[in-house]
Amino acid sequence: MFCPECQSEYESGITHCEDCAVFLVESLPELSGIKWKAVKEFTGYIPAEMAKGALEKNSIPAFIKGDFLSTAYGAKTWDAAGGKAVLFVPEEELERAASILEEMTADEQ
Numbered sequence: 001m002f003c004p005e006c007q008s009e010y011e012s013g014i015t016h017c018e019d020c021a022v023f024l025v026e027s028l029p030e031l032s033g034i035k036w037k038a039v040k041e042f043t044g045y046i047p048a049e050m051a052k053g054a055l056e057k058n059s060i061p062a063f064i065k066g067d068f069l070s071t072a073y074g075a076k077t078w079d080a081a082g083g084k085a086v087l088f089v090p091e092e093e094l095e096r097a098a099s100i101l102e103e104m105t106a107d108e109q
Contacts, residue, residue, distance in 0.1 A: 002027065006063045006088070007036075019066050035091040036063070040101050041084055048085035051101055058100055060093045 001010040001024040003017035016023045039062075042048040048064045055062045064085050089097040 001025070006065050008065065019064055036088040037091045037094045038086050039089045039094055039097045041086045043084060045085050048087055051087055051104065054100060054104055055087075055089060055093075055097050058096075060089055060097050060100070062087055062089050062097070064088075 001012060001014055002008065003010070003020055003022060004025050005020040005022055006017065008017060008019065010017070010024055014024060040051065042051070045064070045066070052062045052064055064087055066085050087101075
């Protein structure tokens with residue numbers, strides 16, 4: 001089973017992607033050649049969602065992928081100590097996305 005959004009592969013018996021909140025499919029549809037690149041790693045889900053929202057407001061598609069336990073079993077360990085969430089964007093948007101996220105971080109300090 002696969003997530004049609006983040007392309008994660010799941011064990012049989014899992015029905016939806018915890019990261020993307022969508023139902024899984026038997027096989028991945030042909031994607032339009034998007035190469036996804038990690039732009040930033042977060043230690044929690046909430047900051048990752050906030051960053052994703054900021055990128056989407058700037059018309060940059062993004063998705064969050066949790067660590068293995070979060071993704072494969074829906075354990076949401078990214079909210080626990082040691083859990084992580086990685087934000088991905090299309091390769092051609094990587095530099096612009098990094099700049100937007102850097103400005104967000106600068107505003108927090």
